[in-house]
Amino acid sequence: MSQSQSSNSNIPETDFNLLEDSEDADNHTSGTTATRLSLQFQVDESYLGQRIDQVAAIVWNDFSREKLKQWIKEGNLLVDGQPVKPKYKCEGLEILTLNVELEAQTRSLPEDIPLNIVYEDDDIIVVNKPVGMVVHPGAGNSSGTLVNALLHHYPKSVELARAGLVHRIDKDTSGLLVVAKNLESQFSLSRQLEKKSVYRLYDLVVYGNIIAGGTIDEPIKRHPVDRVKMTVLPGGKDAITHYNVKERFQHFTRIQARLETGRTHQIRVHFSYLGYGLIGDPVYMPRVRMPAGASQLLDDTLRNFKRQALHATTLGLKHPRTKEEMTFHAPWPEDFANLVEVLRTENKAY
Template sequence: MTQAQSSNSIIPETDLNVFEDSEDADNHNSEATATRLSLQFQLDESFLGQRIDQVAAIVWSDFSREKLKQWLKEGHLLVNGNTVKPKYKCEGHELLTLETELEVQTASQPEDIPLNIVYEDNDIIVINKPVGMVVHPGAGNHTGTLVNALLHHYPKSAELTRAGLVHRIDKDTSGLLVVAKNLESQFSLSKQLARKSVYRVYDLVVYGNMIAGGTIDEPIKRHPVDRVKMAILPGGRDAVTHYNVKERFQHFTRVQARLETGRTHQIRVHFSYIGFGLVGDPVYMSRVRVPAGASELLSDTLRGFKRQALHAAKLGLIHPRTGEEMMFEAPWSEDFAELVNVLRSENAAY
C-alpha cells in the first residue's frame, strides 16, 4: 500500500527546492477551468520594448507562441482591452487578458490502465508511477503511457497541455509525480517547479563506498555524440543535486538525493560523474559490476536488476488552490526493496 500524508506544518525553507524558468505567477488572476479559460496578467517595466507575442509566450508558457499569436489575431488575447498585432511593442504596464475556450490539446487516446493514485482532489492528482511505465507518448511509445491512462481516468485532461503533466520521471524510475487537473493548477505547479519550491527526494543505490553527503552542482546538456545520453558539459543548464548517505554496504551505498533542479537524467548523470554510478543503470553504467567473492544470490540479484536503482520517494508541494503545504511518500517498489534486502544480507558492511 502506498503511504501518503498531507500536512499543514511548514516545510523547512532549507528543505524546499525553490522553482525556475518562468515569470512570477503571483500576478496571475485566474478563474480557469479545464474548458473555459479566463486569465489576466499585469505587466511591469521588465517587459518594456518586447514584442507582445514573445511576452505572452513567457507569461503563459504552457501554450505555444503560434497559438498565442492566433489568439491575438482573433481577439481572444487583449492588451488593455484592445486587439493588437503580434509585433506590438510593450510599454511595460499593460494588462493582458486572455478569454477563450480550450480545445483538445493531445492526439493521444485514452486507455484503461490502472493508476496507483496516492492523492486526488478537484485540482491535482499525485501518482505513484510503476517501473516500466513511460510518462508521455513519444517515438516508439504511443500507447501504454501515463498520459493514456490519465485521459481515461480524467477525460478533461485532454484540454490541458501534456494532459496536465508538469514534470516527468524516467520510464524505469518508480515513484511520485503530480499532475494538474485544470489550467490554474498547471500554472501554479509549473511556477513552483521553476522557483525550485517543489520538494523532490529520491532513494538510490550506487556502486562504491560513499563516505559522506554533499552537493553536486554541475551543468547538464545533451551528449554531443550519443544522443540517448545527457552529459556534464560547459554551457549546459544549471543542475544541482543534494545528497546524504543513508546506508553503507561493503561495495555499495544507499543514498537519498534531493533535486534542486529537474534536468533530464539529472541524478543518474551527476552520480556517474562523481564515480558512483547507479546499480542497474543501462545507459550510464557500461556493465554489471559483481564484487569478487559475491554469493550466488547477490550475483543473480545484481545481474537480474535491469533498470536504474532509483525511486522518487517523497514529493512536497503547495496546493494550487488552498495554499496548504502537502507532503507525500511512496514506499519502494518490490524490486528495489529486494535489492536492498539482498545487500543487507549478502554485502553487509564490516
C-alpha cells in the first residue's frame, strides 16, 4: 500500500468523470514511446457482428471514429494482422492491432505553473490541486489551468486527450486528482472510474445539523432554467454519494463523503437537495446564513469564505501497470483548516 501525506482528518469530487463511458481496458496491451503508439485488443463475443470502425471507436474512445476509420484505411489498424475495410464485421475473438504516430491531442500551451505533486512515476501523476485553479481550459479560461501546467511539467502529455486527465474537480474545490502519463494508463484509470473502483473521499462543511450518515441516491442533470447549475431531477444520470458525520457544531456539520459516481457538482447538488448547503458555495448557497449571536470572528470567517467548503482528501486506485492498490491523502488547505478551527471555538455544540 503506497501512502503520501497524511490528512488532517482521522478517517479512511472527480465531481465529474471525463471518461465515464470508457470501455474495458484490462485486456489491452501496449508499448508506448514519445510519438509512437502500439496497442492490441482481444475482441470478445459481445462485439459479434459489429463493424470494425464501430468496435474501434468503443475500444479506443480517446480517438474520433473518423480518425480510427482513417487509420483502418491506411492499414494502421489491423485485424488478426491483416488490413480490412472499415465495414468489416467482427466474427469474435479477433485481435485488433493499432500502430500509429501520435499527433498533438490538445491546442493548449505549456505554462510554467508550480504543481503540488503528491506522487509521480512513469505512468501516473497525483496532484493536490489548489483552490482557484481550473482543471481544463474552457471559455474564459484558456490559460493558468492544470492542463497548461501539466504540459510544461510533462511535455509528452500533449499526445494524450486532455493531457492525460481522467477526472476533474471544480475550480474552487481543493484536493487530489490522478493524471495519466500514457494512453495505457488513461485507459486503465478510466475503466476503474467506470467500474466505480476508484476511492474518492471528500471533506466538507455544511449549514445545519445532520444527525447521522447515510446514502444519497438521486439522479442529477442540468438545471432546465439556470444552465450554470445542476439539479436533482428524474431522467438525470445516476448519482450516488455515501456520507458520514465527522464533527457536529451548533449550527454546522462537518461531513465526509465518498463518491460512488462522479457527476458534475455531485456533492454540492446532493447536499443542497437535502437542505444542507455547503458553506461558501457561490452557486447553491449564494447567501451567508449567519447564526444568531455569532461572534465577530465567526461573522468575519463565514463572510470571507468565498468558495465551497469542499476538499478532496483521499484518493485510492489500482496502479495501471503494477496493479498495486495505492492510497493518497492531502491535508486540508489553510482556509479550510481555519474554518473548522473557528467553528470549533466559536460555534461548538452544547
